[in-house]
Amino acid sequence: MATEERLDEILLKTKQGSTSTLPDELSYLITAFIPSQTSDHRAKAYLILSAFCQGVRQAHPSNGQQPDPGTDALVKVFSPLIIPRLEETNENDLLVGISFLTALFQVDSQSAASIFQHDMVLDLIMDSVELSPSAELSLHVAHLLGQACGYKQSRAAITSQATAWLEEKSRSTQDTALRAAAAISLIKLKRGGASDRAENDPSAVVDASEATDESLVGVMKRLVIDGGDQSSLADAVEGLAYSSTDPSVKEEISKDPQFLKRLFVLVPKRKPGTIMESVATILYGVLVIVSNVCAYRPQLTEEQKQIEKLRSMAKAKNGSGQNAGSDTLNDETHVKERIKRLLSAGVLDVFAAAVPGADTPGIRLAVGKALLDIVTDKDNRGKVLQHGGAKLLLSLIQKATSEAKSDSALDPVHLQPVQALAKLAITSSPFQVFGPNVEAMYDAIRPFSLMLQHPQSTQLQKFEALMALTNLTSASPEVGTRVADANELLSKVEFLLLDDHPLVQRAAMELICNLIAGSDKVFESYTSINAGAQSKIQIILALCDADDLQTRLASSGALATLCSAPGACQALLSLQKERHRVLPILTLLIDPSCAPKEEDETLPESHPGLVHRGIVCACKFLLSIEDMGTRKTIVQEAKDAGLVKALENVVKQIKAAEIVQPALQTLKFLAESK
Numbered sequence: 001m002a003t004e005e006r007l008d009e010i011l012l013k014t015k016q017g018s019t020s021t022l023p024d025e026l027s028y029l030i031t032a033f034i035p036s037q038t039s040d041h042r043a044k045a046y047l048i049l050s051a052f053c054q055g056v057r058q059a060h061p062s063n064g065q066q067p068d069p070g071t072d073a074l075v076k077v078f079s080p081l082i083i084p085r086l087e088e089t090n091e092n093d094l095l096v097g098i099s100f101l102t103a104l105f106q107v108d109s110q111s112a113a114s115i116f117q118h119d120m121v122l123d124l125i126m127d128s129v130e131l132s133p134s135a136e137l138s139l140h141v142a143h144l145l146g147q148a149c150g151y152k153q154s155r156a157a158i159t160s161q162a163t164a165w166l167e168e169k170s171r172s173t174q175d176t177a178l179r180a181a182a183a184i185s186l187i188k189l190k191r192g193g194a195s196d197r198a199e200n201d202p203s204a205v206v207d208a209s210e211a212t213d214e215s216l217v218g219v220m221k222r223l224v225i226d227g228g229d230q231s232s233l234a235d236a237v238e239g240l241a242y243s244s245t246d247p248s249v250k251e252e253i254s255k256d257p258q259f260l261k262r263l264f265v266l267v268p269k270r271k272p273g274t275i276m277e278s279v280a281t282i283l284y285g286v287l288v289i290v291s292n293v294c295a296y297r298p299q300l301t302e303e304q305k306q307i308e309k310l311r312s313m314a315k316a317k318n319g320s321g322q323n324a325g326s327d328t329l330n331d332e333t334h335v336k337e338r339i340k341r342l343l344s345a346g347v348l349d350v351f352a353a354a355v356p357g358a359d360t361p362g363i364r365l366a367v368g369k370a371l372l373d374i375v376t377d378k379d380n381r382g383k384v385l386q387h388g389g390a391k392l393l394l395s396l397i398q399k400a401t402s403e404a405k406s407d408s409a410l411d412p413v414h415l416q417p418v419q420a421l422a423k424l425a426i427t428s429s430p431f432q433v434f435g436p437n438v439e440a441m442y443d444a445i446r447p448f449s450l451m452l453q454h455p456q457s458t459q460l461q462k463f464e465a466l467m468a469l470t471n472l473t474s475a476s477p478e479v480g481t482r483v484a485d486a487n488e489l490l491s492k493v494e495f496l497l498l499d500d501h502p503l504v505q506r507a508a509m510e511l512i513c514n515l516i517a518g519s520d521k522v523f524e525s526y527t528s529i530n531a532g533a534q535s536k537i538q539i540i541l542a543l544c545d546a547d548d549l550q551t552r553l554a555s556s557g558a559l560a561t562l563c564s565a566p567g568a569c570q571a572l573l574s575l576q577k578e579r580h581r582v583l584p585i586l587t588l589l590i591d592p593s594c595a596p597k598e599e600d601e602t603l604p605e606s607h608p609g610l611v612h613r614g615i616v617c618a619c620k621f622l623l624s625i626e627d628m629g630t631r632k633t634i635v636q637e638a639k640d641a642g643l644v645k646a647l648e649n650v651v652k653q654i655k656a657a658e659i660v661q662p663a664l665q666t667l668k669f670l671a672e673s674k
Contacts, residue, residue: 033099053108074111086124105147113154142181149188180235237285244292247329254338260345287366294373348387368417393421412456418447422468430475449486466507473514480518506551513558527565534571556613563620583641589614594642619662631673
């Protein structure tokens with residue numbers, strides 16, 4: 001049977017869920033990864049291997065057992081196929097065993113690491129390059145060691161002999177591919193070792209620069225600048241992706257325009273679906289490098305801050321201060337400058353080419369994170385919009401949300417492009433962000449609503465979602481209606497009116513204000529004659545007395561709009577009768593100096609916007625009262641609250657007709673109602 005036909009037959013069998021692959025089929029499969037096979041052949045073999053491993057694991061569920069039954073089953077299947085090959089002296093047999101174990105690391109790292117740890121396996125691998133040190137075999141051994149160095153379990157098995165061999169090959173000037181493969185193995189080994197030490201001792205302070213070898217970084221950069229075959233470029237880019245978490249490497253990369261130019265050239269400008277797997281691997285590495293260079297220092301939780309404090313104390317006690325430079329290079333100023341250098345080098349064009357060309361989850365996440373960091377600085381947002389950033393972010397968001405089983409099940413990392421889009425929508429008009437096509441605005445409502453309601457969204461993400469939705473509702477009543485109709489959004493926003501954080505509370509109030517003015521549905525829900533509507537108005541009234549000026553402006557604006565409806569005025573009258581707070585709050589809006597003052601109480605400052613809103617509210621509310629008995633009571637309460645004096649001051653001091661006219665109308669009503 002022809003080789004491709006045989007692979008197709010095995011693939012069909014594994015896709016159907018069969019784990020009873022025949023010995024001769026497995027013996028054939030392990031030969032499918034040798035370098036002489038075509039890339040298409042190896043790609044199909046990877047599918048078979050992946051399906052087979054998944055099938056075995058499903059047949060041997062772990063249920064928390066140790067050792068893992070699935071891993072044990074796979075080791076029993078593959079060890080008899082791999083180890084005898086490594087015991088051979090024939091180079092072809094050695095290549096079969098080494099290339100298959102490398103592939104197994106990429107498909108099922110647990111079983112591969114377990115086999116790698118077997119007695120004599122690493123010795124046999126290292127003996128192979130002593131007995132038959134061809135360039136091809138050495139390259140594949142370096143790739144296998146690179147895979148092993150990427151996992152804690154197998155990394156622990158790396159011997160000093162293997163490390164010395166890698167160091168020797170990383171200095172080779174004859175074979176750039178081998179040099180790159182050895183260098184990436186060493187980088188993984190150093191950085192992985194640093195992570196292992198930190199994991200074993202949480203109080204230990206491990207500076208990223210401690211795990212970075214500057215000479216290896218130089219090798220990687222030179223390989224990119226000089227160009228070369230796909231294999232060495234892929235290794236160089238992967239090595240830099242690992243190393244670029246180090247602040248000093250970030251600085252070095254961002255300050256090298258020649259390197260950035262060559263790096264960005266690696267991103268092909270082709271139509272979707274035309275990028276080969278090897279190129280997609282390089283593309284992903286390029287985007288990880290960009291994402292690392294653009295990354296701001298993460299915001300720590302209170303618990304994380306305490307841990308960092310303990311680490312700093314431990315470091316000071318040990319008399320070690322070598323991470324001070326790294327901390328400085330990771331501050332906001334340095335990150336902003338690095339981002340500006342990448343923008344000057346054309347990084348936005350890289351994003352535009354990357355996502356359509358190779359649409360994978362990893363690439364989408366890297367682009368989304370990088371764009372979020374870029375638009376964190378307001379000065380960069382215009383450039384991002386000019387390069388179609390909003391459209392690109394919407395495509396990332398739509399793909400991620402369509403793949404999630406539910407909104408709440410969406411991995412919070414996928415909120416990063418939503419947050420980036422929200423930042424753009426906050427500082428620019430909806431038409432600048434989304435263009436004249438109103439459908440794009442409609443498409444943005446769901447992700448903003450999702451970020452607001454996601455159980456793992458941060459306080460900043462909630463705040464920015466509210467701000468973005470507020471800006472969207474300003475586009476048109478139709479958009480406001482769509483926002484109001486979004487699933488459970490309105491109840492969430494109303495709940496956030498009571499949030500402890502003043503900025504979140506302000507943003508929620510501003511959105512409610514826009515929805516009351518732009519959505520008939522929301523307006524009616526606040527002006528109906530029922531207890532629910534009265535409770536809502538009571539919250540808005542209370543926020544008219546908030547400490548934050550913008551919150552007071554938004555809440556008083558919402559109240560002024562609501563007072564055009566009899567239901568809202570009736571609710572205010574009921575609240576005045578029950579709590580006697582409506583008239584004092586209106587006085588504070590119009591002229592705080594006229595309000596009764598408690599000892600040591602600091603009254604809020606006056607503001608023209610509050611004056612206008614307060615007078616409109618007072619006029620509409622008071623003129624809605626028809627019962628003469630109630631009028632007389634309210635007149636006295638208005639005097640006691642200082643409202644009459646406040647209105648008189650306005651008439652004397654302000655000339656604007658839109659303010660004076662309703663003030664005079666209200667004073668006339670009060671005079672006639674005595």
